Amino acid sequence: MIYEKHYVWSILLRLYHWSLVSSIVTLAITGFYINSPWTLTTLEGTGLYPMLTMRNIHGLAGYLFTAAILVRLFLLLCGNRHERILDMLPVTSRNIRNTSTTFYSYSYISDYHDHERLGHNVIAGMIYILTLIVALFQMASGFYLRLPESVFWQKWGVTLFGTQQHARFEHHLLMWYFIIFAFIHIYLVIWNDVKHSDGITSSIFTGNKFRPRGIK
């Protein structure tokens, strides 16, 4: 079978993806330390500020995360046709069909693969939209915790979470969402790469996907 190359993921989307990956890894590691730190030294006045440093890195990574999410939201509306929200949700008959074929394929009921579709499959698309919503909550709770005296964030924080303690609790719970999401995401990407030949893994580096010639 002869495959042809198609440009699917724009540079901005790939930048978003890798910023999100690096920020989530950093946020989770520093977050675990901030939640349950350990005493590094009992010497005083050493000039080492482990907690302060971790919190600063956490904050920086938080801004990177925020920037990445904002870019993705922008692409949902103004990206190429694979990146836009209408390609990710079961709102067209083409997408509804893809939802069920993807479901059958993931549950080994049928081997049918939708070669025509170059973007996300619709199940992945729905999960990504859910993840973006979770990310918005994660950002709001993060800013509320970090800027406790800002009138703006206090208003939103109290409305969305009630108190700082609620926000902290939910911030920590949602971190587990991202860890579990990342785990399943990586598994399914590998699974797809083993099963199909469209080059899903390399596409997030190069932007290109492949499909048999002749499919429109």
Added chain:
Amino acid sequence: MTDTENNNDLELQLNRRGFLKGCTMVAAALGISEAMIPKLVEAATTAQRPPVIWLHFQECTGCTESLLRASHPDIGRLILDIISLDYHETVMAAAGHQAEKSLHDTLDKYAGKFLCVIEGAIPTKDKGIYCKIAGRTAVDILAEVAPKAAAIIAIGSCASYGGIQAASPNPTGAKGVQDLVSGTPVINIPGCPPNPISFLGTVLHYLTFNNRLPVTDNLGRPLFAYGRRIHDHCERRAHFDEGRFAEEFGDFGHRNGYCLYKVGCKGPETFSNCPSARFNDVDVWPVSVGHGCVGCTEPNFWDTMTPFYERLPNVKIPGIGGSTDVDSAGKKILGVAAAAVGIHAAIGIGKKVIKGCGCKNEKKES
């Protein structure tokens, strides 16, 4: 009155020195300029002391106790000096019908002018029968008094947000004042009990600035007392930033005054002036004597700040009724996901093995 044994004057009236001292402390707590102190004093000495109706509902009287026994005796007396406590069940001499009469006299005479202070939550379940005074429910009394008050000060976490009575499962349907009153301004002075200086500051602010209540945050608490997190002005903060923690009570870190974060201090999520206003004559507060803050000024603190010696509340496991901490819950879910992934992958491999020849066919095609 003289306490001969200790040779102390138990003057009920405050002398001028104590009076000025009290006003100065309040000015400091309010964060207003020294130049304003004469204004505070003037407001506090006007002949027209505002009448106050003090209602006790579902409570332990701890707030009143801590006010009257205020560490700084001057503060306690200053309060009695600048307001006219026309109805206060704990300290009034009248009882029974006389007390009720005094309540209604004040209501009639000073309608729209008196300050109402409320201590304790209001039980709303079963038509409010869980708290009755003189045969009437707290809900009824509040509904009668609140619309006639110029402003309401909810003192303590119970009156502000329900407090311990409102802790899950909240058997009496206890609620804070702000959930039941509309139309009359309500300001919250939460704490279990709150620092008397925060209450006094609110009253003096009201008197000094033409019956204006101080600016509040989004939970109705005055910013001068609840504008900053405990953690952000705690004396142990340097230990926190430098990563030195008490791991358990009585260990090396605890004895050396390290940060109490790991033994459950809730300073990082609690807004209050405890580290600066402090309590008692010797100027202490919980963290200064080695116990973490339990977050008593925050809404629902009995539900969200427990376990008191852990960082975060537990996650309830639906169905089983048990609970576990966030991280072990997270790890369990991750474990389930890993098992699911393992099974999914195994099925895939199994299918490949069974359809071995199918694969070869596919290869030939391509």
